[in-house]
Amino acid sequence: MKLNFFNTMGRSVQDFKTLEPGVAKLYCCGPTVYNYAHIGNLRAYLFDDILRRVLEYAGYKVDHVVNITDVGHLTDDNDEGEDKMVKSSRETGKSVWDIAEFYTEAFFKDIDSLNIIRPTVTPKATDHINEMIAMIKRLEEKGFTYEAGGNIYFNIDKSPDYGKLALRDRQDLHAGARIKVDSNKKNPHDFVLWFTRSKFEHQAMVWDSPWGRGYPGWHIECSAMSMKYLGEQFDIHCGGIDHISIHHTNEIAQSEAATGRKWVNYWMHNEFLIMNKGKMAKSSGNFLTLDSLADDGFSPLDYRYFTLGGHYRSQLQFSKESLSAAARARKNLFDKVIRLKGETNNTPSSIISQEGQIYIKNFQEHLSTDLNTPRVLGELWLMLKDVGLGSQDKLAIIYEFDKILGFNLENLEEVEAESLDxxxxxxxxxxxxxxxxxxxxxxxxxxxxxxxxxxxxxxxxxxxxxxxxx
RNA sequence: GGCGCCGUACCCAAGUGGUAAGGGAGAGGUCUGCAAAACCUUCAUGCACCGGUUCGAAUCCGGUCGGCGCCUCCA
Missing domain, CATH: 1.10.10 (Arc Repressor Mutant, subunit A)
Structure with missing residues (x-):
């Protein structure tokens, strides 16, 4: 099965080819574990999951890495802002380490409930400080860094193609549009690799380094950990669309500076979930968690179905109304599957008929054309309504689709007739x-x-x- | 100020040159004592607006209006 994905690098749909035949190496930016993931965050992991499933469906062995960012970073947009982890720690009275552990567990619980297949590796930033230090040293040896005010900075003027992912010229960059530029920086877009003198007090997590006791800059963890687990070059890097201009741009700069060659071949970014005419954000309080959805009677799989109804590169309008529509559709689908199981005595066709194969073919086409899950759902409903198709075929086709949709329909059972009072x-x-x-x-x-x-x-x-x- | 994306029915949402997928809601019907469920039928002569290109445009080009995102941590 041939795959085509939209590559942010180049802004076009491109044929997918792996570096190593039969193996797809995938790195997805993961959560910062200082709070619960909101459903907007979770859209990103659902996208990762679809991508991973499609790669496996297409026959690749997938090495899927998702980082756990348990080092705190800036809270918000004012200079009095503090480290997120520290803030959470102060508010709850727990240690930063306990906070990280608690929300890491919460994250796994969320992705499990969404039927997201667990990544092959989920490295924690705090377990890889040595790798980060090693990479900074490597950059230092190659002359890409400078020290100022106690911090180690990456000098973007040493990277000729800085900004290639974001399609921006250095001249166009309007630094400090909303915050004051760090006066230590030679170029306003230089970024910190290692902090020893934070403007934030009470940094709770600090480590020794050749530059003094401190903590790493935000971008370095992804470069260091992805290379550790996937090698110095790998196939796909994904994350939210917001990461294009800063985080991924800086990751590319430091990674390619360190190795001296191209780092990642395909960049895939998911769009935001929009609620009340704006992106869902923890800082604004405009956010919902999976648990809060459960309070309204929605199952995590309702949300999974909902996100599948929109293309990953389009903003998705969230409302209780639109989620209810998805929940209803999901229930109708599940009911239908249970009925088909009854009709067939739980026996899907072992060989799908010629007519049925058309649906499989369309299904694969939709997926291979930049992961068009909305069309897959459309195809699914057309198939279910097809009067020319037998129940056993339908069941078999549903199971095939479900390898990607991920509702675990094969194990779906009619609710046990519990004993009634x-x-x-x-x-x-x-x-x-x-x-x-x-x-x-x-x-x-x-x-x-x-x-x-x-x-x-x-x-x-x-x-x-x-x-x-x- | 710079950059990017988007505007499709009541809601969500595909479709990027060949005459509007799908889901939900709504309406009508079959069945049923009624209901529920199920099934069937129906539901945008039109894709923000105005021009242009073309035999043909939701799709391409220009403009107008509106919305969202990024340039700050951020999915």
């Missing part, structure tokens, strides 16, 4: 007696009573069924 069973019994007597008024009244107790009644030709009103 005897008083509810009695109500159902007596309602059926009322129905036999054609006492509809009484029967309807009892149905209302059951509904109040959270039981939905369905009278089918095979008898009365009930489900819990979830």
């Amino acid at each position: 005897s008083d509810i069973l009695e109500l159902i019994d007596s309602r059926n007696n009322a129905r036999k007597e054609k006492n509809w008024e009484k029967a309807d009244k009892m149905r209302d009573i059951l509904l109040e107790k959270g039981i939905i009644i369905k009278d089918t030709p095979n008898g009365t069924e009930w489900t819990r009103n979830v």
